[in-house]
Amino acid sequence: MGARHTCSRRVLLAALAIPVTAAAVGGGSRRRPAREEHYFPRHGSYGHHTLAYHLELDYDPRGHRLDGRARIEATANGAIDSVELDLAKLTVDEVLLDDRPVPFRHRDGKLRITADRTLEPGRPFTLDVRYGGRPRPVHSPYGPIGWDRTGDEHDGTLVASQPVGAPSWFPCNDRPDDKAAYTFEVTVPAGYDALANGSLVDHREADGSARWTYHHPGPMACYLAALYTGRFHRETWTEEDISGAPVPVHVACPAGAVDRVRHDLARQGRILRLYTDLFGPYPFESYGVTVVDAELSAPVENQTLSVFGRNHMDGRRGWETLVAHETAHQWFGNSVSLADWQHIWLNEGFATYAEWLWSEHLGEDDADTLARRSRTDLTARRQNLRIADPGRRHLFDDRVYVRGACALHALRLAVGDEPFFRVLRTWHETRRGGSADTPGFLTHARRVVARDVEGVLAPWLYEKRVPEFRR
Ligand SMILES: [Zn+2]
CATH class of the missing domain: 1.10.390.10 (Neutral Protease Domain 2)
Incomplete structure (x- = not known):
């Protein structure tokens, strides 16, 4: 950030x-610490490695309710009889292990799942976690982080999880070095947008709902996973639009901020090109900037999709330093x-x-x-x-x-x-x-x-x- x-x-x-x-x-x-200490010892598990998260999320902005199904593909690091995930205050209804219901206990931010057999090292397994509730930011030494609401009517949402806010909205192995592929299938009312990391691979509207599907092969740490919902003006800038951007740049912002955002991000392509020249090829399939309808203390470099507050777009490039900073994190911090x-x-x-x-x-x-x-x-x-x-x-x-x-x-x-x-x-x-x-x-x-x-x-x-x- x-x-x-x-x-x-x-x-x-x-x-x-x-x-x-x-x-x-x-x-x-x-000169050097005698041993490494985890700064967040309650977060993350060393028992397994995550290969992929498939998140099906149904969000109702009027009731602020999230209903989720997280399908997690993972492998055990050693022989294990249980799996531990991080999930904050949402309620877990059911957990399946390789499609069979298994016992679980959810307490103090930890979801402990008892396996019905020993999970052997290196053998893939799949967890299905069905959960829901009203997501809220989690407390951290740096203030509230994770899922939060945006907009004057509080009908939008953002995610800014660094460092340990990801459990505010999905069950995960909350370690910065457990990196996985992600698919997001997000359902919101028709007329609302949903934006997430990676590429939009499907969008359909039916029966008053809109479903937005994104895929990002990653690999990505869970604190960099992002979802923004609400009403956005969206543009995709290509190489011709912004001088020399090596990948498409997806820009989303509140409708009232379009002119300021276009002006303040006008050199985004040059920034991407400079860093490509200095640091090597841009590491992902696209880059994006989402400007949310809220004031943020700092932007955050969510992978392929940095988030800025409306306060960071002043129409005078007053925060361009941070536009550059978050761009560079795609190489150093994310990749x-x-x-x-x-x-x-x-x-x-x-x-x-x-x-x-x-x-x-x-x-x-x-x-x-x-x-x-x-x-x-x-x-x-x-x-x-x-x-x-x-x-x-x-x-x-x-x-x-x-x-x-x-x-x-x-x-x-x-x-x-x-x-x-x-x-x-x-x-x-x-x-x-x-x-x-x-x-x-x-x-x-x-x-x-x-x-x-x-x-x-x-x-x-x-x-x-x-x-x-x-x-
Ligand atoms: Zn930073």
Whole structure:
């Protein structure tokens, strides 16, 4: 997400409202955490891997009621007798395992399903979860996240789940590294639109209802799954419409915002083209921006379909930095995603550096100017962060964003432009569709440039003191 701007509720929470604890910022002189701790230990299961989610969702915007059927294809990681999913406050009516009803218990956000046999490792199985209720955002250290309502009449919906909001609307294995294919069959009243990740493969209206079917081969982490319903003006921009976009760009917004959105996104194609040139081929079948009829604290980079608030489209490109930021996440954050949340700088530092590259491309402040200015700002802060493990409370702290981008700039200064961009391109190329961690990036960079870069990167990532830029 583009949460480093001061209007972000997440930033305010992280920077002001929550006391900085010794545990969060670490202590002593150790450079690396002794062991990895999950920031959200109650979320996700390591017992199985999800192959595909097929979500049939029937949403009534008048009663705010969602009736769902989630068909989940998965394999066991080892021999298991039960399967654990994450699902927040919705009610589960029935669970089938390979089409046979099985017992389950749904409590405190966990859906525990008892298998009628031992599930063998590597053997696919299918779960059918029938559920429903009135979806609501879930509480998180960063405020309410997940499913929410939009529009003055509250008849629209959005999803902004990062990091653990996906269980607000469907049963899932809520880990950033459990990536799957998705199909969404969404039924809403006729006249309402539904938008989801990937491509629209079917749309039909009958008996006062509209069914919208989308498919995204992914693979995609569940926190990046998105659904927007309501009344939208929709456009698809092709390469001819917007200079050089490598894929179709689907734009949806409230009817009253069309002119502002067209103006503010007019350079979206150039942004996609620049990042394709710098980072390698765009990783998915399409890109999209949905502007919802609500004010959002920050946009979110849902896979193939970023979401912005109406407040982010001011008709003056006042938020174009974030348009660039969310676009870059399609490579870094979505296509290459996180092995676990502590490595968040691999998302946010990269996307922030991509903002600086866009500025440089426009002939405005170049990345060196922006990095040195950011370093000065960081130095003035009383507290600094070890961003390779910032602590759950600081996950979306602006220091993770800026210091992460500075780390990349330090690498660029140390190795030169050509090797630096080769590191970024091959990082995406070799991890596309997978997930990654900080030690993996250090190893990768060292291999690509054939020299030790730990001395350049480690002080930015593992220490609190703000390093100097070396040239
Ligand atoms: Zn971001």
